[in-house]
Amino acid sequence: xxxxxxxxxxxxxxxxxxxxxxxxxxxxxxxxxxxxxxxxxxxxxxxxxxxxxxxxxxxxxxxxxxxxxxxxxxxxxxxxxxxxxxxxxxxxxxxxxxxxxxxxxxxxxxxxxxxxxxxxxxxxxxxxxxxxxxxxxxxxxxxxxxxxxxxxxxxxxxxxxxxxxxxx
Amino acid sequence: xxxxxxxxxxxxxxxxxxxxxxxxxxxxxxxxxxxxxxxxxxxxxxxxxxxxxxxxxxxxxxxxxxxxxxxxxxxxxxxxxxxxxxxxxxxxxxxxxxxxxxxxxxxxxxxxxxxxxxxxxxxxxxxxxxxxxxxxxxxxxxxxxxx
Numbered sequence: 001x002x003x004x005x006x007x008x009x010x011x012x013x014x015x016x017x018x019x020x021x022x023x024x025x026x027x028x029x030x031x032x033x034x035x036x037x038x039x040x041x042x043x044x045x046x047x048x049x050x051x052x053x054x055x056x057x058x059x060x061x062x063x064x065x066x067x068x069x070x071x072x073x074x075x076x077x078x079x080x081x082x083x084x085x086x087x088x089x090x091x092x093x094x095x096x097x098x099x100x101x102x103x104x105x106x107x108x109x110x111x112x113x114x115x116x117x118x119x120x121x122x123x124x125x126x127x128x129x130x131x132x133x134x135x136x137x138x139x140x141x142x143x144x145x146x147x148x149x150x151x152x153x154x155x156x157x158x159x160x161x162x163x164x165x166x167x168x
Numbered sequence: 169x170x171x172x173x174x175x176x177x178x179x180x181x182x183x184x185x186x187x188x189x190x191x192x193x194x195x196x197x198x199x200x201x202x203x204x205x206x207x208x209x210x211x212x213x214x215x216x217x218x219x220x221x222x223x224x225x226x227x228x229x230x231x232x233x234x235x236x237x238x239x240x241x242x243x244x245x246x247x248x249x250x251x252x253x254x255x256x257x258x259x260x261x262x263x264x265x266x267x268x269x270x271x272x273x274x275x276x277x278x279x280x281x282x283x284x285x286x287x288x289x290x291x292x293x294x295x296x297x298x299x300x301x302x303x304x305x306x307x308x309x310x311x312x313x314x315x
Contacts, residue, residue, distance in 0.1 A: 033194075034195045036191070037194065040182075067229045073197050104212070104249070105222065107249050108221075108225060108246065110244060110246070111244045112241070
């Protein structure tokens with residue numbers, strides 16, 4: 001049984017930029033589909049469906065849910081490392097990854113800034129934030145946290161998300 | 169709107185399973201075996217296929233959003249995914265106010281939030297939302313713009 005999955009090489013990578021990507025412009029259709037999926041089996045709120053119901057919206061603009069993901073089905077541009085990567089943070093950073101088979105979503109922390117709007121283009125920059133370990137029923141678990149900062153086309157911060165994945 | 173410390177906000181409740189998960193997978197590109205196939209879920213140590221953490225996050229967000237009704241904004245939220253959301257579970261996204269404080273033009277409301285299925289805690293967390301203070305009410309939406 002390993003005493004640690006964290007190598008000196010992995011520790012030295014903390015803080016490094018992992019990847020960046022730029023979304024396609026957010027469309028009203030994207031929003032409607034997202035809202036239908038989240039609110040299923042109920043109808044989604046009208047603010048995500050019809051512009052006239054979106055309080056504070058300007059000119060035929062429906063609201064964008066705070067947690068909407070404009071990168072779900074691809075990016076307009078992305079860093080070469082993101083194009084090449086197929087798996088771990090470590091592989092993207094060209095360091096040896098730990099030999100762990102399973103990955104779970106461990107949790108998220110999000111700070112919100114300016115709300116996304118239809119037509120916005122998001123730029124996401126992801127950095128390696130931290131590693132930690134804990135022993136549990138699944139064995140020695142590796143918690144890897146990345147920090148993803150989104151800015152819109154005007155440079156305003158839309159959100160910063162720290163996402164933790166658990167590998168075991 | 170009751171902003172008393174200790175009060176609970178209306179829950180967001182969903183009976184969950186492949187009907188929800190498949191729809192969310194389609195919008196968030198999460199067609200991952202552990203969310204679709206019982207054997208994959210068992211191999212991962214979870215007993216069966218289970219729902220996405222990102223969907224639980226959406227449920228918690230929807231709870232806050234529906235409660236605020238367009239009058240406020242979500243400042244921050246955090247949660248951990250502790251237990252798998254299994255098929256057939258009735259998931260309740262809930263919140264309880266823990267503090268109310270003023271900051272500039274806004275009233276900030278801190279909450280404990282959580283998603284649970286019966287006695288099983290799926291995702292505990294915290295959130296902070298902001299409302300414009302009564303005397304600052306205008307037709308302009310609350311926005312925070314930083315570069």
